[in-house]
Amino acid sequence: MRTVRYSNREELEGINSRPFLANHLRTEVAVHLHSNAEPSHNARGARVIVQPGRPADARLAQSVLCSMKELIHSVSVYADFTVAPAPHTGNKGENREAKMPSIIVETAFHTNPDDARALQDPVFRTASMKGVEKGYRLFSEGKDCVPLKAEPIDGIHLSAGGSQQVDVAFEGNPQYPIELVTTNVGCPPGWTCTDGRVRIETPDTKPSQLTLRCENAGSAPMFWNTQVVDDDGVKSPPVRHWVQCIRGPGGAVASPGVPAGVEAATAG
Structure with a gap:
């Protein structure tokens, strides 16, 4: 052969x-x-x-x-x-x-x-x-590859000095720890609107929340973009949401993503 x-x-x-x-x-x-x-x-x-x-x-x-x-x-x-x-x-x-x-x-x-x-x-x-x-x-792990995406965040109304936690639901498979990054994209004249970050260490931390505050001398809406950013640098598309401040006494401040009771900034 x-x-x-x-x-x-x-x-x-x-x-x-x-x-x-x-x-x-x-x-x-x-x-x-x-x-x-x-x-x-x-x-x-x-x-x-x-x-x-x-x-x-x-x-x-x-x-x-x-x-x-x-x-x-x-x-x-x-x-x-x-x-x-x-x-x-x-x-x-x-x-x-x-x-x-x-x-x-x-x-x-x-x-x-x-x-x-x-x-x-x-x-x-x-x-x-x-x-x-x-x-x-x-x-x-038998999981599908799903792009990181934050779900819509409902707008809220807050009275002077008020704060409220809102859930940030998302889909995908981010690498932990992750951050909820909130950026102001619309601040009323004369107000101080500070950006915020919330760090979430593990997927067992539920729900994923950020805290929105409103301490103001008038009534006006503020607009924010929130993203989920994972430890690999993957970012979800920004989600636009709003906070409507309701007239009341006090200064003017709006701050997302800080723990309850923490003052982020105060307008003069």
């Missing part, structure tokens, strides 16, 4: 050795980290490749892509970085020979000048690999 020899035999053996090692170690999943290449310098962005006909691999890949997008886009300079919306399929030895869910993460195209610069940036590398870790973690 004639022995067939391939010019790329060592390359193929190197590729197959990876899933064979994972099989030998009986790992839960196999994640192969690559950079990508195309003859055209126009190709760019992050992709994840899976073997066709393996639904568990596809679920893992989709979770990783979703989480990579969330983490990479949390860095302002990479807010528009291309991340594939769905896994790519291909007959690749790394995945084909694996006996567990297996994916190839093509982090970026080293043949694209902009992607190549990103690959050399530790900020991008950290964000992209945090996305891979989060995607695997959600997959292993």
Whole structure:
């Protein structure tokens, strides 16, 4: 019988050795980290490749892509970085020979000048690999990748000297600790409206609340934006809400996100 020899035999053996090692170690999943290449310098962005006909691999890949997008886009300079919306399929030895869910993460195209610069940036590398870790973690916990999003916050009416706690409900899978960051976007003339932050250490801290105050000499509305910001820097889109102060004696102050009884600022 004639022995067939391939010019790329060592390359193929190197590729197959990876899933064979994972099989030998009986790992839960196999994640192969690559950079990508195309003859055209126009190709760019992050992709994840899976073997066709393996639904568990596809679920893992989709979770990783979703989480990579969330983490990479949390860095302002990479807010528009291309991340594939769905896994790519291909007959690749790394995945084909694996006996567990297996994916190839093509982090970026080293043949694209902009992607190549990103690959050399530790900020991008950290964000992209945090996305891979989060995607695997959600997959292993049986959770869907859901973008971080705060629910609407109802407007409230407060009398002079009054304060009220309001719940900040949100969906997603943030990395704790998180902060509820409230920014004033509409303050009546002559009033002092101070921004606020509430730190929440663990997901067991329920409900997530901020405290809104109103100590004023008149009646006027104030407007705020509130975001959830997690420990990885992922931010929910801002939610606009309002506080209507009702006429009463006293100075003028409005402050969200501070514990009850703490005076944040006072207008002259």
